[in-house]
Amino acid sequence: MISRRAFLAGLTTITADALVSSAAAQAPTTGDRIDVHHHFASPAFIAMMREKQTQGFQVWQSYTPAKAIEDMDRGSVALSLLSITTPGIWFGDRQETKRLARQENEYGARLVADHPRRFGLLAVLPLPDVDASLREIEYAFDSLKAVGVGLLSNWKDKWLGDSSFTPVLDELNRRKAFVYTHGAAPGCCGGSFVQGVPEITVEYNTDVSRAIVSLLTSGTADRTPNVTYALSHGGGTITALAGRVLGAEASAQRLATTPAVNSRLYHLRRFYYDTAISTSPIQMQALKSLVGSSQILFGTDYPFGSAAPTAAALRQSGLGASELRDIDRNNILRIFPSLVS
Numbered sequence: 001m002i003s004r005r006a007f008l009a010g011l012t013t014i015t016a017d018a019l020v021s022s023a024a025a026q027a028p029t030t031g032d033r034i035d036v037h038h039h040f041a042s043p044a045f046i047a048m049m050r051e052k053q054t055q056g057f058q059v060w061q062s063y064t065p066a067k068a069i070e071d072m073d074r075g076s077v078a079l080s081l082l083s084i085t086t087p088g089i090w091f092g093d094r095q096e097t098k099r100l101a102r103q104e105n106e107y108g109a110r111l112v113a114d115h116p117r118r119f120g121l122l123a124v125l126p127l128p129d130v131d132a133s134l135r136e137i138e139y140a141f142d143s144l145k146a147v148g149v150g151l152l153s154n155w156k157d158k159w160l161g162d163s164s165f166t167p168v169l170d171e172l173n174r175r176k177a178f179v180y181t182h183g184a185a186p187g188c189c190g191g192s193f194v195q196g197v198p199e200i201t202v203e204y205n206t207d208v209s210r211a212i213v214s215l216l217t218s219g220t221a222d223r224t225p226n227v228t229y230a231l232s233h234g235g236g237t238i239t240a241l242a243g244r245v246l247g248a249e250a251s252a253q254r255l256a257t258t259p260a261v262n263s264r265l266y267h268l269r270r271f272y273y274d275t276a277i278s279t280s281p282i283q284m285q286a287l288k289s290l291v292g293s294s295q296i297l298f299g300t301d302y303p304f305g306s307a308a309p310t311a312a313a314l315r316q317s318g319l320g321a322s323e324l325r326d327i328d329r330n331n332i333l334r335i336f337p338s339l340v341s
């Protein structure tokens with residue numbers, strides 16, 4: 001075991017730009033896709049999930065970083081951005097949440113240090129503890145050299161645009177941060193509203209949409225123009241809700257024009273959306289119609305999804321060759337130009 005001081009000393013020589021530049025410069029010849037929806041978990045976190053019998057915990061029992069890289073190679077993925085997924089780290093105990101955030105962020109930073117050409121870190125924050133989250137942002141960006149943050153869509157009864165999170169989103173806006181948001185079941189109803197239906201079937205995608213609506217209606221999207229928001233699973237059900245969320249902006253005439261700055265349609269079209277378990281032609285074509293293929297990012301949901309099948313399914317979704325190339329790689333390069341070798 002190395003000391004924390006030695007650990008940090010090694011990491012502080014790597015800036016976020018240098019991290020991703022190194023990743024591109026040393027990218028493997030197996031491919032050059034960039035996966036923005038790739039999960040990781042430390043051995044301690046996996047043990048916690050097993051103990052709590054959380055949703056999908058069985059999938060994690062065979063997880064190793066080496067297996068993750070094998071899946072990336074099979075799917076021609078050069079680089080994956082690491083984030084945690086459900087159950088997250090908030091179980092009602094603030095001290096536990098702070099400890100878990102630090103534990104997972106340091107583990108993720110070690111994976112990046114061990115495999116700098118394959119991974120980048122999207123740090124987890126100990127929300128809903130705002131003060132602790134502000135401290136973790138400083139540590140994650142300045143010491144661990146995270147390239148962004150990876151959050152869940154809700155913290156039981158609060159969504160991303162909740163006013164209590166204003167200081168956190170304002171700090172992320174100051175840092176011009178990349179904020180990746182993954183769906184999670186809300187705190188009520190035991191995880192699923194429909195008896196016998198797992199929460200992953202309906203609730204995750206539905207809650208992604210709740211997070212989007214929260215950002216739009218709370219004024220958070222207006223207030224944080226420098227935050228690059230990326231939403232999981234194709235934006236969840238937002239395409240089906242567009243008429244209700246956008247109102248008159250959803251008319252054919254308005255959709256065909258450039259939206260007014262800071263309108264709801266403007267923000268929906270500046271947000272990004274990944275392809276994880278969302279490669280159906282129905283969903284991809286609807287998402288393309290609403291926001292354009294320029295806002296779609298390649299994502300697999302590893303270890304729940306896999307790179308090669310995701311890429312193959314996308315090629316059956318009705319998207320053109322240039323659009324697929326943009327989704328695989330070019331769109332994320334607009335966010336992180338330093339990924340270009």
